[in-house]
Amino acid sequence: MSRRGAGQLGTAVRALVVMTLLLGVAYPLLVTAIAQLAMPGRADGSLVERDGRVVGSSLVGQSFAGDPAYFWSRPSAAGGGYDPQASGASNLGLDDPALVDAVRERRRQVAAANGSRPGDVAPDALLASGSGLDPHVSPAYAEQQVARVARARGLDVEVVRRLVRAHTEGRTWGVLGEPRVDVLALDLALDAVGERSTDAAD
Structure with missing residues (x-):
């Protein structure tokens, strides 16, 4: 060289x-x-702790589906569901048979669980978000779950409805996005109500 x-x-x-x-x-x-x-x-992942144990993140949703005592999140197509390392949508077209069948089954399950008419099921109960990580649901979907959760926990419907309102966030800066309900925070608040009821009974 x-x-x-x-x-x-x-x-x-x-x-x-x-x-x-x-x-x-x-x-x-x-x-x-x-x-x-x-x-x-936020730098550490916006982790949420309960009794010294990490139970989730305020930025990443998780599934509560199947348990009638909890509010359910919207579906997720990220990996096996809410996988932050596989964030993304299903990328299925609206006329794709796989998506049509999935929406039909979700509509049936959600309507049966909440005692609502299939045609009234909120859209975010049927379709995943673009990221697959959305930790929120719409106030409409939360409202459709109120009676089921109240019944499963033995709580008055109005108590559960007040908790939903307390955990409903407005539009960002008052103009961006839509009002939304923080599912994890709401479910933790429900658990806290149950613990207070148990303490009072003791």
């Missing part, structure tokens, strides 16, 4: 090392430090 070629190679290697240290080490550490100082909860 010529002296000139060796010089160019040395310059390239030095540039690689410097850029790796700057952009691969220093920059990520700086951004992480700023995030930890400015918003530690």
Whole structure:
């Protein structure tokens, strides 16, 4: 290799090392430090703890389907369901037989569980979100589940309905998106009501 070629190679290697240290080490550490100082909860994944145990994240939904005592989330097509490493939609077209059959079955199950007419089932009970990780449901879908949850827990319907209202978030900045209900926070609040009832009985 010529002296000139060796010089160019040395310059390239030095540039690689410097850029790796700057952009691969220093920059990520700086951004992480700023995030930890400015918003530690979000930087760590917005984890939700109950009695010292992590029970979920306020950013990632989870399935409660099948348990009548809990509000159910919307369906998820992310991996096996709510898998943050496989975030995404089903990518099935509206006339795809697989999606049509899935929607039909979801409509049947949700209507039967909540005692509602199949035609009245809220759309977000039937279709997954684009990310497959949505932790919220619409107020309409939450309302359709109120009677079932109240019955399963032995609570007055109005008590459950008040909890739904307390965990309903408005539009972001008052204009973006739609009102939504935080399913995990709502279900944890229901558990807390049950614990208070048990304590009172004791």
